[in-house]
Structure formats: structure tokens, C-alpha cells
Amino acid sequence: MKFALFHGCNIPARVAQYANATEAVCDRLGIELVEIADFNCCGYPARNTDDRAFVLSAAKNLALAEKAGLDLLVMCKCCYGSLKKAEYVLHQNQDLKADINRFLAKESLQYQNGIQVNHLLSVLYHAVGIDRLKGAISKTYSGLQIAVSYGCHALRPSNVTGFDDPVSPRIFDELVEITGAFSVDWTRKLDCCGAPLTGINDRLAMDMAQKKIASARESGAHFICTACPYTHLQFDVVQTRLATNPENGEPLAAILYPQLLGLCLGIDQKALGISENLIDLSGINSFFMAE
Amino acid sequence: MDPVTSSPANLVTRLIMELDACTHCGSCSLNCSAAMVFEAAGNEYILPSEKMAFLKNLASGKKLDDRQTRAIQEGVYLCTNCDRCTVRCPSGIRLKDLWYSVREQLLAGGPPLAHVLTPYSFARGLMIRETVPVDEYTRPIETAKQALAGRFVDLMNPDIPIPLNVQTKEGSQPAIRDNTYAHCFSCQSCTTVCPVVGNYDNPEQVVGLMPHQIMCCLGLGLIEMAAGAQMIWDCLTCYKCQENCPQQVEVCDVLYRLKNSAVESIER
Ligand code: SF4
Ligand code: SF4
Ligand code: SF4
Numbered sequence: 001m002k003f004a005l006f007h008g009c010n011i012p013a014r015v016a017q018y019a020n021a022t023e024a025v026c027d028r029l030g031i032e033l034v035e036i037a038d039f040n041c042c043g044y045p046a047r048n049t050d051d052r053a054f055v056l057s058a059a060k061n062l063a064l065a066e067k068a069g070l071d072l073l074v075m076c077k078c079c080y081g082s083l084k085k086a087e088y089v090l091h092q093n094q095d096l097k098a099d100i101n102r103f104l105a106k107e108s109l110q111y112q113n114g115i116q117v118n119h120l121l122s123v124l125y126h127a128v129g130i131d132r133l134k135g136a137i138s139k140t141y142s143g144l145q146i147a148v149s150y151g152c153h154a155l156r157p158s159n160v161t162g163f164d165d166p167v168s169p170r171i172f173d174e175l176v177e178i179t180g181a182f183s184v185d186w187t188r189k190l191d192c193c194g195a196p197l198t199g200i201n202d203r204l205a206m207d208m209a210q211k212k213i214a215s216a217r218e219s220g221a222h223f224i225c226t227a228c229p230y231t232h233l234q235f236d237v238v239q240t241r242l243a244t245n246p247e248n249g250e251p252l253a254a255i256l257y258p259q260l261l262g263l264c265l266g267i268d269q270k271a272l273g274i275s276e277n278l279i280d281l282s283g284i285n286s287f288f289m290a291e
Numbered sequence: 292m293d294p295v296t297s298s299p300a301n302l303v304t305r306l307i308m309e310l311d312a313c314t315h316c317g318s319c320s321l322n323c324s325a326a327m328v329f330e331a332a333g334n335e336y337i338l339p340s341e342k343m344a345f346l347k348n349l350a351s352g353k354k355l356d357d358r359q360t361r362a363i364q365e366g367v368y369l370c371t372n373c374d375r376c377t378v379r380c381p382s383g384i385r386l387k388d389l390w391y392s393v394r395e396q397l398l399a400g401g402p403p404l405a406h407v408l409t410p411y412s413f414a415r416g417l418m419i420r421e422t423v424p425v426d427e428y429t430r431p432i433e434t435a436k437q438a439l440a441g442r443f444v445d446l447m448n449p450d451i452p453i454p455l456n457v458q459t460k461e462g463s464q465p466a467i468r469d470n471t472y473a474h475c476f477s478c479q480s481c482t483t484v485c486p487v488v489g490n491y492d493n494p495e496q497v498v499g500l501m502p503h504q505i506m507c508c509l510g511l512g513l514i515e516m517a518a519g520a521q522m523i524w525d526c527l528t529c530y531k532c533q534e535n536c537p538q539q540v541e542v543c544d545v546l547y548r549l550k551n552s553a554v555e556s557i558e559r
């Protein structure tokens with residue numbers, strides 16, 4: 001199994017532990033990850049102002065993967081949604097595709113829809129599979145309750161992203177449950193974390209994060225599990241800001257999925273960047289049964 | 292040196308030293324994450340090496356005209372803060388710190404910049420919000436909103452009836468290429484599931500027009516009224532509306548289009 005790893009812009013600069021944990025987990029599972037240095041922004045931040053710049057940015061990445069003959073493994077849900085959207089738009093609009101390909105030709109690239117865009121969770125669920133994952137696990141949690149945050153841009157619009165059932169998705173829950181943890185039902189599980197408005201309308205962005213955190217806490221979760229750098233930064237950095245107001249309650253730490261899984265695969269805490277999250281995660285170790 | 296806590300005088304000295312160290316080798320631009328946005332927008336100041344060359348001129352006392360101010364302001368903003376330029380620079384220049392501080396300076400003095408209302412602002416919200424005075428932080432956001440939203444009718448004021456005879460500019464129709472809104476039958480499902488609407492007791496006053504009202508405006512040809520609603524800039528792009536529409540109206544994508552055309556219209 002071999003994929004081109006798409007880092008995006010947020011992970012290398014602000015959530016490096018996500019990439020490190022993903023690489024460690026993939027290495028353990030025999031998934032080969034290839035680095036393509038010429039990848040650029042997925043185009044997501046340009047979508048508000050310049051549709052063409054967005055599609056061009058996304059298409060360059062797709063064309064680069066195509067040239068390397070590799071499917072993509074994407075860690076960020078916004079990158080995933082954006083690359084899927086570009087793929088969809090380019091399929092629907094042949095004129096735009098020709099225009100984009102003229103640009104790409106300058107760099108000896110071409111987009112012909114020859115590869116598949118996958119999120120990390122889809123690779124683990126579909127390509128590796130629950131049974132093989134279960135077989136690789138060396139220890140499991142006991143009594144651990146996890147609130148999974150699905151992430152808007154992977155889930156919707158479902159006709160474009162094709163990630164999971166948009167109304168009652170299961171992938172993330174099942175991936176959490178193989179670790180022995182219980183995936184709690186919570187009302188805001190499929191809702192927005194607020195990240196798209198951080199820096200634009202911070203009050204609204206914080207309201208969204210706070211409501212999700214309150215809902216997760218109410219459901220009895222010990223941690224929120226994330227698989228997107230934007231969501232993770234909302235629940236880590238922005239939550240730290242929220243926690244300065246005692247009315248918002250005790251912080252509820254976020255754990256990245258490859259960190260959660262990695263511990264069960266027996267991977268070293270350091271390789272998983274457990275101490276690099278802002279909100280302390282070390283409590284997770286108390287959920288491993290004493291041997 | 293921490294760009295945030297170090298004194299402004301130290302910062303300026305360091306900026307000048309770093310600008311001096313730049314050999315304009317171009318390495319930083321080779322893998323710039325925003326390279327394709329440069330290709331599409333044609334503003335060379337999006338490329339880090341060109342920003343450096345420009346700042347060097349600026350530091351040596353060169354005066355800027357309006358067009359240049361706008362271009363450099365946009366160039367510095369259309370950066371994803373990915374840090375790749377910093378990693379690549381053979382002279383060891385910490386470009387990422389430069390971008391953060393130069394960006395604030397350019398925003399403080401410059402004209403309204405639409406790009407402030409995009410996820411390019413994410414890192415600013417995360418890293419800068421608590422390090423500068425509140426009004427310095429919010430001013431660029433407010434001026435961009437004023438320039439883009441509520442330009443045609445005062446949608447925020449409940450006492451002013453919304454006129455139904457708002458003229459649409461000639462040629463503005465093609466700006467909304469996606470016309471799925473024509474299938475809207477005003478069931479309001481989009482508005483019911485919208486988390487932004489749900490966040491307020493008085494959503495009409497906060498967001499101007501709610502998602503179903505925007506689709507309705509478009510159906511009536513009131514494109515400029517729709518484009519003036521605060522809602523389009525407060526949309527989280529969570530796609531709940533679109534996923535839940537029984538008529539397959541691409542609500543969130545239509546809002547994206549409105550944002551695109553609003554930006555085009557102030558740039559013209
Ligand atoms: S930090 Fe900005 S200028 Fe530097 S490589 Fe990334 S996008 Fe380009
Ligand atoms: S890589 Fe460094 S020295 Fe070269 S142009 Fe960029 S900033 Fe200047
Ligand atoms: S859900 Fe669809 S049909 Fe109903 S009001 Fe919204 S756009 Fe119109």
C-alpha cells in the first residue's frame with residue numbers, strides 16, 4: 001500500500017504532531033507514504049474570494065500525484081473537501097478543465113482525473129480495514145469514552161466528498177471502537193467546530209467551539225477525538241483561550257486519531273507527539289488496564 | 292527573538308538586518324504554497340522573494356503609490372503561513388515572523404482588504420489576536436465588512452423596510468453562474484439547520500438575511516441585495532443547508548459565489 005502524503009499548510013506549521021503520529025502509525029501498518037515536495041496549498045482559503053485560484057491550486061496537487069502515479073492520503077478535512085470539490089468541478093466543467101490544464105502545462109503537468117483522493121480515516125477504514133487494524137493492536141483502553149468530531153468538509157456535501165453517510169456516519173466511530181474506547185453519542189457530533197471563521201468572526205467561531213465542547217462533555221466524553229488540523233487547533237489553542245473564562249468549565253482535551261490509535265499499537269508517546277498538544281493529554285494512559 | 296514580546300525598536304532592527312541578509316536567490320518562492328494563487332491572481336508580491344525585494348526598497352525609503360500599497364498588502368495577506376519559505380531560505384531568514392509583523396503594519400494603514408474575510412485569516416486569529424490591541428486586531432475585519440456587506444440597503448436595521456425594487460446592475464446576473472437557487476420553494480429547511488442562525492436570538496438583525504431569504508432574493512433577481520447580506524460572510528461553510536435542501540439547491544456554494552462576486556465588485 002502506497003500513497004502520496006498531503007500535508008497541507010497548517011500541519012507543518014502548527015500541528016506537526018499530527019503528521020508525525022500519522023507517519024508512525026502508517027509505518028507500523030505497512031503503509032508507504034511518499035513525500036512530494038512540489039505540493040502546494042489545497043486552495044481552501046482562496047475559495048471565498050477567487051474560485052479560479054482555488055481550483056488551480058487544488059488541480060496542481062492532483063496533477064502532481066497523477067504524475068507520480070499515486071493516490072493521495074490527506075490528513076486535513078478542509079484540504080480533503082477542497083481537493084474533492086475541485087475534482088468534482090473539473091469533471092462538470094470541461095472548459096474550466098481546459099483552462100486549468102493550459103496553466104498546468106507550463107509546469108509540464110496535466111490533470112486527467114487519474115487518481116483517488118482519500119482522507120487518512122478512509123484509508124484506515126477501507127484500505128487497511130477494521131480486521132487488520134484489530135490484529136495490529138497490542139493493548140486496548142478500558143472505560144474510555146470518546147467524542148468523535150466528524151468534520152464538515154469531509155462529510156458534506158456528501159455527493160461531492162463521498163466520505164461516509166452524511167446523516168449517520170460510522171467510519172470514525174468504528175475506528176475509535178477498535179481501540180476498546182466507547183464512542184459516545186453527542187448532539188453536536190456532526191456540527192461545525194467554528195474554525196472557518198477564526199480570524200474573521202472570532203466570537204461566532206468560539207461560540208461554535210464552546211457549544212461542541214459543552215455537548216461532548218455532557219455526553220460523558222473524556223476526550224474529543226479529531227482528525228483535522230483546523231478542528232484540532234480549535235479544540236486545543238482556541239479552547240485554551242476559552243478556558244480562561246471559568247464559566248466555560250474545565251477544558252476537554254482533544255486527541256488526534258493517530259495518537260489515540262498509535263498508543264494501542266504500542267508506539268512511543270514521543271513519536272506520537274502526545275506532549276505537543278497544548279491541553280494535557282497524559283490522562284489517557286490511566287485508561288489502559290494494568291497488565 | 293519573539294516577534295510578539297520583543298520591543299518594536301528591536302523588531303525594526305531585526306527586520307532591517309534580515310532584509311539585508313536576503314540575496315534574492317528565489318529559493319523561498321520555489322515551494323511557496325501560494326504559488327498557484329500567484330499564477331491565477333498575477334500579483335508577484337504573493338511570492339516571498341518578491342515581497343522581500345519590495346520590503347527592501349521600502350526600508351530604504353521608497354514611497355508607495357495606491358496601487359502598490361494594495362498589491363503588497365494583498366501579497367502579504369495571500370499567504371497560508373505554512374512556514375515553507377522559512378525552512379527553505381539558505382540565509383536563515385525567519386520569513387514567517389516577518390510576514391506576521393509586516394502584515395499587521397500594512398493592515399493598520401491600508402485600505403479595506405477583502406481577503407481578511409477568508410480563511411487566510413485563520414493564523415492571524417490564532418497567533419495574533421491576543422498580541423495586539425483589540426481595536427488594531429478588529430479594525431481590518433470591520434473595514435472589510437463595511438466595504439463588502441450591507442452596501443445596498445441597510446439590512447441590519449429592522450425599522451427600514453426592504454425595498455423590493457432594488458435595481459440590479461446590468462451584467463451582474465452572470466456573476467451567479469450556478470442557478471440552483473431557482474428551484475427553491477422556501478421551505479426554510481436550510482435556515483432551520485444553519486448553526487449560525489441558531490446561534491442568535493435575533494438572527495435577522497445579526498446576519499441581515501437568512502439563507503432561505505438569500506435564495507429567495509436571488510430567485511427574484513435581487514442579486515445585489517443578496518450579496519449585501521452579512522450572512523454570506525458569517526457562513527461557516529459547513530454545508531448543512533445544502534445537504535438538507537429537498538430541492539438540491541446548492542445553498543453553501545451559492546454563498547461562495549456571492550462572496551466571489553462581492554470581492555470582484557470592490558476590486559473593479
Ligand atoms: S509562509 Fe506564505 S510566503 Fe511562505 S511559503 Fe508559505 S504561503 Fe508562501
Ligand atoms: S530564500 Fe531567503 S535569501 Fe533567498 S530570496 Fe528568499 S528570503 Fe531571500
Ligand atoms: S432548503 Fe432548499 S428549498 Fe428549502 S428554503 Fe432552503 S434553499 Fe429553498
Ligand code: SF4
Nearest residue numbers: 485526527529530532
Ligand atoms: S453552510 Fe453556511 S449557510 Fe449553510 S448551514 Fe452552514 S453556516 Fe449556515
